[in-house]
Amino acid sequence: MSDAGNDILVAYPPVGAARAERLAALPDHVTLTVALDSPEAIAEMARAAASAERIVNVYVELDLGMHRVGVPVIDTAIALARRAREEPSLDFAGIAFYPGHVREAPEDQDAKLAELSATLTGALRKFDAADVSARVVSGGSTPTLWRSHEIEGVTEIRPGTYVYNDRGTAAIGACGWEDCALTVLATVISTAVPGQAVIDTGTKALGREPVRGAPGEGFGMLLEHPEVLVERMSEEHGVLDLSKSSWRPQVGERVRVIPNHVCIVVHLNDVVYGIRGDVLETSWPVAARGRGEPAF
Amino acid sequence: MSDAGNDILVAYPPVGAARAERLAALPDHVTLTVALDSPEAIAEMARAAASAERIVNVYVELDLGMHRVGVPVIDTAIALARRAREEPSLDFAGIAFYPGHVREAPEDQDAKLAELSATLTGALRKFDAADVSARVVSGGSTPTLWRSHEIEGVTEIRPGTYVYNDRGTAAIGACGWEDCALTVLATVISTAVPGQAVIDTGTKALGREPVRGAPGEGFGMLLEHPEVLVERMSEEHGVLDLSKSSWRPQVGERVRVIPNHVCIVVHLNDVVYGIRGDVLETSWPVAARGRGEPAF
Numbered sequence: 001m002s003d004a005g006n007d008i009l010v011a012y013p014p015v016g017a018a019r020a021e022r023l024a025a026l027p028d029h030v031t032l033t034v035a036l037d038s039p040e041a042i043a044e045m046a047r048a049a050a051s052a053e054r055i056v057n058v059y060v061e062l063d064l065g066m067h068r069v070g071v072p073v074i075d076t077a078i079a080l081a082r083r084a085r086e087e088p089s090l091d092f093a094g095i096a097f098y099p100g101h102v103r104e105a106p107e108d109q110d111a112k113l114a115e116l117s118a119t120l121t122g123a124l125r126k127f128d129a130a131d132v133s134a135r136v137v138s139g140g141s142t143p144t145l146w147r148s149h150e151i152e153g154v155t156e157i158r159p160g161t162y163v164y165n166d167r168g169t170a171a172i173g174a175c176g177w178e179d180c181a182l183t184v185l186a187t188v189i190s191t192a193v194p195g196q197a198v199i200d201t202g203t204k205a206l207g208r209e210p211v212r213g214a215p216g217e218g219f220g221m222l223l224e225h226p227e228v229l230v231e232r233m234s235e236e237h238g239v240l241d242l243s244k245s246s247w248r249p250q251v252g253e254r255v256r257v258i259p260n261h262v263c264i265v266v267h268l269n270d271v272v273y274g275i276r277g278d279v280l281e282t283s284w285p286v287a288a289r290g291r292g293e294p295a296f
Numbered sequence: 297m298s299d300a301g302n303d304i305l306v307a308y309p310p311v312g313a314a315r316a317e318r319l320a321a322l323p324d325h326v327t328l329t330v331a332l333d334s335p336e337a338i339a340e341m342a343r344a345a346a347s348a349e350r351i352v353n354v355y356v357e358l359d360l361g362m363h364r365v366g367v368p369v370i371d372t373a374i375a376l377a378r379r380a381r382e383e384p385s386l387d388f389a390g391i392a393f394y395p396g397h398v399r400e401a402p403e404d405q406d407a408k409l410a411e412l413s414a415t416l417t418g419a420l421r422k423f424d425a426a427d428v429s430a431r432v433v434s435g436g437s438t439p440t441l442w443r444s445h446e447i448e449g450v451t452e453i454r455p456g457t458y459v460y461n462d463r464g465t466a467a468i469g470a471c472g473w474e475d476c477a478l479t480v481l482a483t484v485i486s487t488a489v490p491g492q493a494v495i496d497t498g499t500k501a502l503g504r505e506p507v508r509g510a511p512g513e514g515f516g517m518l519l520e521h522p523e524v525l526v527e528r529m530s531e532e533h534g535v536l537d538l539s540k541s542s543w544r545p546q547v548g549e550r551v552r553v554i555p556n557h558v559c560i561v562v563h564l565n566d567v568v569y570g571i572r573g574d575v576l577e578t579s580w581p582v583a584a585r586g587r588g589e590p591a592f
């Protein structure tokens with residue numbers, strides 16, 4: 001969900017009456033847009049919007065290669081757009097996609113970006129020909145951040161990770177190591193087992209996120225000692241492999257871990273601290289975490 | 297941390313003055329025991345306990361094969377026990393270990409349990425000979441739950457996962473599938489991509505925990521359709537592989553996921569709902585999640 005002033009975009013199918021109603025209950029001055037890929041989501045959003053006497057913008061989501069959500073067949077997507085346009089409480093605003101399958105370094109994205117441009121151009125022509133032209137084409141991601149403008153037709157991007165960046169983003173060259181803004185402050189709690197040190201930062205603080213999908217490359221890297229990785233984890237223990245380092249920490253020493261995937265780390269913690277130099281300038285509560293949809 | 301009436305056991309090294317002080321500030325009627333493996337932790341706990349005018353029980357943690365925390369060399373552990381005994385505010389109460397390396401099915405644990413018994417017996421004899429006898433020997437885990445009493449010398453066990461059990465525990469045969477008490481309620485939010493269905497339960501709800509440490513075996517299993525696994529995940533998406541199932545869900549349909557590792561799932565959610573049959577009988581807030589040690 002992104003909020004640019006009074007515009008809120010929910011790039012996630014609002015399936016379930018409770019979700020649709022919650023969105024429709026947003027203040028009137030908010031321009032609400034949702035991305036969806038099913039007739040069920042259209043019907044539920046239409047009902048909730050009508051009941052709240054508001055108009056909700058709709059993007060029809062396309063699958064352009066990630067194979068997660070989104071309609072892979074353009075004719076089916078066009079049928080959804082028409083269906084949305086039939087609903088007085090919905091306004092078909094355009095199409096959305098997420099190029100999550102593009103995980104190459106920016107300079108190696110040529111082929112995939114060209115393919116995206118070609119597929120997207122074809123899709124947009126079909127939408128035009130069917131008289132359901134897309135006003136907005138919403139795509140983009142953190143790895144494609146610097147090249148999304150090369151995807152023909154895109155008018156909006158939705159990168160997220162770039163706010164902090166992380167080891168995974170730096171590892172593919174989509175940011176520099178110096179751009180990793182969030183680290184996890186950890187304390188060395190044990191050096192009893194030779195060749196390793198244990199920090200108080202395990203899966204409950206870092207998640208068990210891979211780098212580039214490959215296991216065995218560690219779950220985080222020390223900012224101060226980049227040759228040291230979090231090699232294995234338990235829930236509250238992170239085991240640092242010291243075999244490639246001459247650094248031998250003391251129990252109680254503090255280190256900063258660059259996490260593999262920062263989005264998960266934010267979700268795992270109640271507060272993010274904003275530090276400049278050695279000064280704590282602010283702190284941000286993570287308000288939207290832990291919110292499984294209440295089922296009852 | 298376990299709380300049996302007024303006894304609290306912290307089976308985690310209380311490293312850092314803030315941690316030791318927080319523990320020492322527990323009400324006087326609480327009998328506090330901490331497990332630790334370093335002189336630094338002894339010094340900090342002793343200082344905090346003295347300052348709070350209380351006696352804290354200490355277990356010296358041994359590494360008996362898991363190689364996470366704990367002292368692998370018995371003479372070093374005995375030196376720590378002596379060091380603890382020198383502190384007027386500490387009482388050396390015994391030894392602790394965690395047999396996290398025993399992940400076999402209960403019936404296949406013979407060799408490792410025999411090895412644990414032999415190592416532990418040898419260690420206890422050395423502690424006796426050094427005149428620092430252990431009153432308590434604290435070990436045990438969920439996978440060894442039904443056989444911990446066969447480890448010679450053990451007087452206390454600390455299983456955790458068994459409270460709910462999970463796919464990982466059932467997969468190694470340490471519980472039955474019918475013993476998995478916690479599931480994650482998910483909604484199917486997309487069926488647009490053929491051969492799969494997408495639920496609103498990704499890494500932020502399930503974690504990315506492997507079964508038996510092997511990747512590629514899915515991140516959860518549907519209770520109602522055990523042939524269907526959560527095959528891949530994004531933060532808020534879980535992709536169900538339908539290739540081994542004739543079940544074809546509707547968008548909006550609800551399913552229950554047996555998670556691979558339930559401890560992580562509890563940590564990821566604000567509330568656990570207690571349901572008997574179709575009746576919501578209670579709900580439990582997860583109070584201690586998201587608590588990174590405040591650094592400032």
